[in-house]
Amino acid sequence: xxxxxxxxxxxxxxxxxxxxxxxxxxxxxxxxxxxxxxxxxxxxxxxxxxxxxxxxxxxxxxxxxxxxx
Numbered sequence: 588x589x590x591x592x593x594x595x596x597x598x599x600x601x602x603x604x605x606x607x608x609x610x611x612x613x614x615x616x617x618x619x620x621x622x623x624x625x626x627x628x629x630x631x632x633x634x635x636x637x638x639x640x641x642x643x644x645x646x647x648x649x650x651x652x653x654x655x656x
Contacts, residue, residue: 589621591617591620591621591624593613596613596616596617596620597613599616600613627648627651627652630650630651630654631643631648631651634647634650635647
């Protein structure tokens with residue numbers, strides 16, 4: 588899959604306060620983030636379709652996220 592760049596994920600982890608991070612940790616988080624983003628996107632698409640729209644909106648995405656909490 589690898590739609591999210593390695594460097595972006597590494598920067599996110601470092602932004603969290605760590606100085607060093609292993610490659611395997613970056614890859615693991617990247618895989619998780621991609622799967623989660625795809626799952627949320629699919630739910631948002633279903634919501635927009637149900638609403639009779641072809642465009643996914645920020646509200647669809649927020650609703651997709653909030654239904655998991």
